[in-house]
Amino acid sequence: MSKQTYVRTKPHLNIGTMGHVDHGKTTLTAAITKVLSERGSGGTYVPFDRIDRAPEEAERGITINIAHVEYETETRHYAHVDLPGHADFIKNMVTGAAQLDGAILVVSALDGVMPQTAEHVLLARQVGVDHIVVALNKADAGDPELTDLVELEVRELLSAHGYPGESTPVVRVSGLRALDGDPRWTGAIEALLDAVDFYVPTPVRYTDAPFLLPVENVLTITGRGTVVTGAIERGTVRVGDRVEVLGADVATVVTGVETFGKPMEVAEAGDNVALLLRGVPRDAVRRGHVVAAPGSVVPRRHFTARVYVLSTDEGGRRTPVSTGYRPQFYIRTADVVGDVDLGLTGVARPGDTVTMAVELGRALPLEPGLGFAIREGGRTVGAGTVTTVSDRP
Ligand SMILES: Nc1nc2c(ncn2[C@@H]2O[C@H](COP(=O)(O)OP(=O)(O)OP(=O)(O)O)[C@@H](O)[C@H]2O)c(=O)[nH]1
Numbered sequence: 141m142s143k144q145t146y147v148r149t150k151p152h153l154n155i156g157t158m159g160h161v162d163h164g165k166t167t168l169t170a171a172i173t174k175v176l177s178e179r180g181s182g183g184t185y186v187p188f189d190r191i192d193r194a195p196e197e198a199e200r201g202i203t204i205n206i207a208h209v210e211y212e213t214e215t216r217h218y219a220h221v222d223l224p225g226h227a228d229f230i231k232n233m234v235t236g237a238a239q240l241d242g243a244i245l246v247v248s249a250l251d252g253v254m255p256q257t258a259e260h261v262l263l264a265r266q267v268g269v270d271h272i273v274v275a276l277n278k279a280d281a282g283d284p285e286l287t288d289l290v291e292l293e294v295r296e297l298l299s300a301h302g303y304p305g306e307s308t309p310v311v312r313v314s315g316l317r318a319l320d321g322d323p324r325w326t327g328a329i330e331a332l333l334d335a336v337d338f339y340v341p342t343p344v345r346y347t348d349a350p351f352l353l354p355v356e357n358v359l360t361i362t363g364r365g366t367v368v369t370g371a372i373e374r375g376t377v378r379v380g381d382r383v384e385v386l387g388a389d390v391a392t393v394v395t396g397v398e399t400f401g402k403p404m405e406v407a408e409a410g411d412n413v414a415l416l417l418r419g420v421p422r423d424a425v426r427r428g429h430v431v432a433a434p435g436s437v438v439p440r441r442h443f444t445a446r447v448y449v450l451s452t453d454e455g456g457r458r459t460p461v462s463t464g465y466r467p468q469f470y471i472r473t474a475d476v477v478g479d480v481d482l483g484l485t486g487v488a489r490p491g492d493t494v495t496m497a498v499e500l501g502r503a504l505p506l507e508p509g510l511g512f513a514i515r516e517g518g519r520t521v522g523a524g525t526v527t528t529v530s531d532r533p
């Protein structure tokens with residue numbers, strides 16, 4: 141039996157849940173799929189243990205990997221990534237966030253803004269998530285007056301990071317009670333989805349540009365070959381197209397294009413896809429590599445950037461950095477070590493915004509305006525934007 145082809149009837153958007161560990165992102169994700177499947181507008185219910193399905197996730201009760209689910213509202217088709225909140229898995233969070241058109245920031249009404257609430261907002265801003273809707277979760281258990289304070293606190297946090305905190309939709313929800321089918325709380329999920337539908341605009345998609353897909357994940361389908369997944373940054377792709385995998389340095393042909401298990405005739409910028417690549421060994425390709433139209437981009441190692449060095453209060457360093465500093469750079473889905481050059485006397489203190497030259501350990505497709513995060517020893521220490529790219533090798 142051949143699988144049903146994906147029919148594009150509505151604009152497609154990539155959104156996701158982010159926020160501090162245990163604030164209820166996975167529960168809310170399950171609740172959204174349940175409410176929508178019962179409403180019949182599209183998508184199937186994905187229970188909690190189908191989202192956090194790795195044994196270690198079930199055992200520890202936390203999300204480690206990025207999980208994708210699919211659903212539809214009246215007006216849109218969504219791919220939704222459920223991101224991990226635990227500080228140890230920020231690496232997976234940044235990769236997932238790099239593909240989002242908008243995000244649902246989940247904040248527990250009981251706990252308020254916590255360290256990874258703030259870190260996720262900062263990282264989202266940096267990797268180009270332009271629109272955030274807030275879900276004040278666990279509102280079933282929270283005192284309404286305290287919840288008002290949490291709401292103020294979240295709005296301030298958003299404003300501090302350049303989001304319009306005053307006008308951001310904030311919806312009080314209970315993922316847990318909505319899963320139980322309590323009408324008050326399923327109604328709140330509907331209100332949250334309406335807010336996402338209205339507040340997050342459909343982005344301009346660069347479908348006319350040469351194809352480019354940052355690889356988020358690599359899998360093997362027994363008997364068929366190596367599959368890469370991710371959201372298409374620009375251009376289109378169809379079966380038979382020649383592509384190159386930058387990072388793996390292989391040229392190949394796309395032999396399958398699917399979204400959520402459904403074959404696609406043509407996938408375009410914004411779509412969350414799985415591409416089957418002919419004759420590429422599984423271990424040749426990794427997260428962070430880029431699949432692109434042949435010859436369309438030249439990966440580079442040298443660039444200059446404006447970088448904000450996080451203050452100590454924001455979880456950043458205690459001491460300044462100077463030339464010779466070698467942190468990890470998180471660019472699209474890649475993390476690559478880089479040498480920082482601040483000039484001979486240059487020093488950047490926590491809280492400073494500086495211009496730096498960077499030499500990456502591995503070449504990547506770079507362009508002015510590209511945002512990135514800088515991390516070191518498991519914490520985020522800086523946030524930057526590429527200003528110029530050097531053409532030296
Ligand atoms: N009272 C109440 N508890 C909730 C609600 N949503 C989630 N919880 C509980 O909060 C705990 C954490 O929920 P998760 O959905 O795993 O949280 P998470 O944000 O996905 O956690 P990580 O992915 O590990 O960061 C669980 O015990 C849930 O049952 C809610 O709306 N109300």
Ligand SMILES: [Mg+2]
Pocket residue numbers: 165166167192202203222223224225
């Ligand atoms: Mg989770």
